Amino acid sequence: MDITSLGITGVAVITVICYLIGQAVKVTGLDNKYIPVIVGTMGGILGVTGMFLMPDFPAADYMTAVAVGIVSGLAATGVNQAVKQLGGGGGE
Template sequence: MDFGIASVAAITVIAYLVGIGCKASGSVKDELIPVICGGVGAVLGIAGLYLMPDFPATDAINALAVGIVSGLAATGVNQIYKQLTKTGE
């Protein structure tokens, strides 16, 4: 049984890179980066439904949800990294 985990990971990585780009540009408020990552994930989730044969959703609503959650996971990955590399203050 294959759950298309690679396609979900790909969405997370792409959303993470978009988030890093937003942060590096300095023109986007930090509070908006999770929203942007979720939006990028949503778009990629819908695209994945139609472009990837092993995508783990069979309809647009589930593809949208998978994409949004995958995009928001990028924010979580960033926070885990920040917490693990944080020095004692």
């Protein structure tokens, strides 16, 4: 079984894009408590977009695509926290 057949690349793409969106929101000065909501929402939107644009996307219906996107978007917040914890807390 090839790992690309699982659609993992589509999920990773959404996570990276949402991570960048979260970083952009930080620069605006908006309160950091809104970042998970923003990246989760953007992830849901990107999930539906990915369903149409990526042939290997792991969802075939709107609800699953939104759920995959939201989880991918929120994973970006987790990645940010992991980097912060492992890197000594630099960059709040």
